Amino acid sequence: MGKRAVLCGYYGQGNGGDEALLATLLQMLPSTVNPLVLSGDPPATQAAYGVEAVDRKSGLALLQALKSADAFIFGGGSLMQDSTSSASLLYYGGLMGLAQQLNLQTIAWAQGIGPLGRSWNRWITRRVFRQCHGVSVRDGGSAQLLSQWQVPYVEAPDPVWALEAEPMPGxxxxxxxxxxxxxxxxxxxxxxxxxxxxxxxxxxxxxxxxxxxxxxxxxxxxxxxxxxxxxxxxxxxxxxxxxxxxxxxxxxxxxxxxxxxxxxxxxxxxxxxxxxxxxxxxxxxxxxxxxxxxxxxxxxxxxxxxxxxxxxxxxxxxxxxxxxxxxxxxxxxxxxxxxxxxxxxx
Missing domain, CATH: 3.40.50.2000 (Glycogen Phosphorylase B;)
Structure with a gap:
């Protein structure tokens, strides 16, 4: 029986770029992994990708998802940044920190780190990335930060370059x-x-x-x-x-x-x-x-x-x-x- 992985990103919010990241992550996941997606619209996510999904804003659903999982994946994009506010950074950083406390395998996948204008947010981000089992980033600025923090990483172009396209009907x-x-x-x-x-x-x-x-x-x-x-x-x-x-x-x-x-x-x-x-x-x-x-x-x-x-x-x-x-x-x-x-x- 394969591992169960919670996929966390800005999914189910009607943003084509973030949905493309989710589609690419699902395309790249090992076939033995059973994904559970944290989504703003679980029924739409289930219908679109044929995967299990739960409400990303439900504390009970989040806790149950993490407790039932073997792994937790930051699923691409600029999740750890405070250019507009610290709210999203605290949400994502808190979930990653909780997953690490529960001893899940944690992966930060295809991340774009920053901007990080506040020292406290920088500390949180450094802490969760240092404890990840695997990290990949999509740009040189993020790679430079991880080098300063002594975090091993893979640097590669945005994964959507590899998303398999389909013709648009009509x-x-x-x-x-x-x-x-x-x-x-x-x-x-x-x-x-x-x-x-x-x-x-x-x-x-x-x-x-x-x-x-x-x-x-x-x-x-x-x-x-x-x-x-x-x-x-x-x-x-x-x-x-x-x-x-x-x-x-x-x-x-x-x-x-x-x-x-x-x-x-x-x-x-x-x-x-x-x-x-x-x-x-x-x-x-x-x-x-x-x-x-x-x-x-x-x-x-x-x-x-x-x-x-x-x-x-x-x-x-x-x-x-x-x-x-x-x-x-x-x-x-x-x-x-x-x-x-x-x-x-x-």
């Missing part, structure tokens, strides 16, 4: 060429900057005649800024939403260019051979933009002229290049290194 019937846009609310996306981006998209559509695909990765949040764009586009556009992360990644197989804020929007698009433009609101997006050499802007430094922005986008559309096949295959193969830390569960 996509082939939409007009071509196609440009995908993903925006999300954030303090750095001020009304003035949003207006500038909307006008740049209007100019880009007039110049290219492309059909715009509006892709909310977290619909209840992302629909806001994308609706502002939909109201102004002069040509054809379509909303595309799916709760299937493999289909979400598959969308980019049929897209000519992607303009995205969200990290996993850029990763999925680049992985499927799509030209990308990054709008960076967070250090993790800035790191990816630098590593891949993506054109784009830091939102804090966005030009005031929509014409300047649309000219860059039009240049990428007309003459830009996607990542080479060799580069994409290399990133996918290296992303599979996150599977190595899961081997202790066999």
């Amino acid at each position: 996509l082939a019937n939409l007009p071509a060429p196609r440009i995908a846009v993903n925006l999300r609310p954030h303090p750095s996306l001020t009304p003035q900057r949003l207006e500038c981006l909307v006008q740049a998209c209007v100019d880009l559509q007039r110049a290219t005649g492309a059909c715009f695909l509006l892709l909310p990765f977290q619909p209840h949040a992302d629909r806001g800024p994308l609706s502002a764009l939909a109201e102004r586009l002069p040509g054809q556009f379509h909303w595309l939403e799916t709760t299937n992360p493999r289909q979400l990644k598959g969308i980019f197989q049929g897209v000519d260019m992607t303009i995205a804020m969200r990290l996993h929007g850029l990763i999925m698009a680049a992985a499927e051979g799509c030209r990308c433009v990054a709008l960076s609101y967070d250090p993790k997006v800035s790191r990816l933009r630098e590593e891949l050499g993506l054109p784009g802007y830091e939102l804090a430094d966005l030009p005031a002229s929509s014409t300047t922005i649309s000219r860059l986008w039009l240049e990428v559309y007309a003459n830009g290049e996607a990542l080479s096949g060799d580069r994409r295959h290399s990133l996918r193969d290296r992303a599979l290194m996150h599977q190595d830390v899961l081997k202790i569960l066999t």
Whole structure:
């Protein structure tokens, strides 16, 4: 009989990036491991992945899950950070600490650590990572922190590079060429900057005649800024939403260019051979933009002229290049290194 592992992340919250991380973790788990997912929507998680799930906010359910398990896995993403508040860090750190107190095998998988602005949060994070049986991280900044803390780790690209994509039903019937846009609310996306981006998209559509695909990765949040764009586009556009992360990644197989804020929007698009433009609101997006050499802007430094922005986008559309096949295959193969830390569960 296989081991029972509790999978902990920002799951069941309607966020396409985090669902993609869960799908990839389930893809990489040894076949002998029986997963139990902590979810914000257990019925939806059970239906989507065919796994057992419990309410991540129920103290009793959490305790029963941990007591019934052999292992506990931090399932990818920036779980240990305090850029907005300490609440999520204390939640995740508390669960990992409790799992370690219960002598479960603990794994921090595909983590992006930080920002950690408060010394107490830094202490908590260092403590739980030092006691893990296996750790993998997805960026050099996190690796540097673990080196300072003398924590052994595997460093590899974000695991979503290795997520197996599926075709999006109906996509082939939409007009071509196609440009995908993903925006999300954030303090750095001020009304003035949003207006500038909307006008740049209007100019880009007039110049290219492309059909715009509006892709909310977290619909209840992302629909806001994308609706502002939909109201102004002069040509054809379509909303595309799916709760299937493999289909979400598959969308980019049929897209000519992607303009995205969200990290996993850029990763999925680049992985499927799509030209990308990054709008960076967070250090993790800035790191990816630098590593891949993506054109784009830091939102804090966005030009005031929509014409300047649309000219860059039009240049990428007309003459830009996607990542080479060799580069994409290399990133996918290296992303599979996150599977190595899961081997202790066999």
